[in-house]
Amino acid sequence: MGVKVNGTVAAGWEPVREEFEAFAAAEAHSPEAQLAVHHGGRRVVDLWAGEDTGPDTLTGVYSITKGAAYLVVALLVQDGVLDLERPVSAYWPEFTGDGKERLTVRELVSHRAGLLSAPEGFDYEEIADDALIAARLAGQKPYWEPGTAYGYHAFVIGALVGELVRRVTGRALPQVYEERIRAPYGLDLYMGLPGALEGRWKPVLDMLPTPGQLAAAQSGGAQVPELLPVAFNAHGKRPMDLVVYANHPKVKALGPVSAGGIGTARGVARLYAAAIGEVDGRAPLLKPETAAEFARLHTPGEDxxxxxxxxxxxxxxRQPAVGPRAFGHSGAAGGLGWADPATGLAYGYTRRRFGFPGGAAPENAPLTAAVLRIARGLDAGPARAGAGAAAGEAAQA
Structure with missing residues (x-):
């Protein structure tokens, strides 16, 4: 159908706009998308496309929220408040039984607990309540021996990590996030939508795949991993609908840490910019060694x-398409946020309409590639760029 792209890019970043326009023109349905990029702490891309989405439109960002939560954990580790090698049970005594008492903080954060969901699942009221989830899972039998394997704890990892944060700080993780990260940097990324901002919120929209996309998916015949429905709360009597989840009043109000955040692409990009570099005169949130530790591979093998x-x-x-030092998190509707200390880049992308088939939307690949090409060219400088051109000419001779 072709959707008009609005917004601005800094000089030299025009290819990102061109890539965004090409994607928007090819979409069969309006994506209601936003894109923001920071380079060296400065916003260089600020674009949006959609019939009912502007630069300040707030919407559910799903698991992009996890990135904000892990940044809180990283700060507490950096401060010495949390020890990655201590058992979780040393902070949270009720977290015990079936090997859970031996699980370390490092293993919990890297999805090794095996506590994917309750056997009966959670309803919408329950899945919005992190305290309830944590209490229910603390004594539950895991789906594997804790620490021996890993698997994406899609809708409960925020509750588990959040309870750990509450035990060591006396405050809920969203409170720590608000005090140490969101408010100081003025981030448009919230764990619980403030009432004063209700007028800026717009709902997540259903996926509208093309007939061709549906046919390709149906002909693929890929087998669904056994534990996928469990982790995504789809194994109970009433499987959870992801769109209903993000738009549910209680999810909006409480902002469950696993996937209940609300924000804009500007907020996501600024979060990651603040993590790795100076923003508005403030020092980076993370020391280089902390960022490197949280970015390095912790889960070899298959999820x-x-x-x-x-x-x-x-x-x-991990963000292998970006680089070995990059870290971030995607969101179910198609959004993505990441930081790359090597290039000083911070990327934020959101979609209100679910991209097909879910998870980081395909357009993130060409958008990321365009962003990296420009940043690497700028970082190379005229001398290095000239040397590279000379080397290329020599190779062709």
């Missing part, structure tokens, strides 16, 4: 839930 290989750093999803 028991998603079947993806080498999936996670320390909580954060």
């Amino acid at each position: 028991r839930v998603t079947a993806e290989p080498d999936h996670f750093g320390l909580g954060f999803e």
